[in-house]
Amino acid sequence: MKVRLGFVSNSSSSSFTCDVCGGTESGMDCCLSDCEMFICENKHTCCNSHMINNEVDRPEDDYDVEEKYCPLCNFKSISQYDLIRYFKSITNKNEEEICAEIRENCKSYAEFQAKYTIKGEK
Ligand SMILES: [Zn+2]
Ligand SMILES: [Zn+2]
DSSP: OOOOOSEEEETTEEEEEOTTTOOEEEEETOOTTTTTEEEBTTOOEEEGGGOOSOSSOOOSOTTSBOGGGOTTTTTSSOOHHHHHHHHHHHHTOOHHHHHHHHHHHOSSHHHHHHHOOOTTOO
């Protein structure tokens, strides 16, 4: 899987997607602080509102925030990417194998949705 850097930049427009809530902020020449987001040293992109341990001191560099401030680095939240990584690792299956399994078990997307419901979700 391609590593997502959390931001794309072409010409002067950029956008950032939060790895915690999935919220996206974008704009012309918009930098992280304009979007009220930060990127941690493990390249997670998060809204400032999810930041933890920032009561006493705030990190100075929005693009290289220490692990201790990041909810994802501390497993307060888990990103979709990390959930998939965890699932692949415990099932010992790669993406192709999971795809093949889904194709085998479901004839249509509707069947997939009906079959694989998630605990707590409709
Ligand atoms: Zn967010
Ligand atoms: Zn992080």
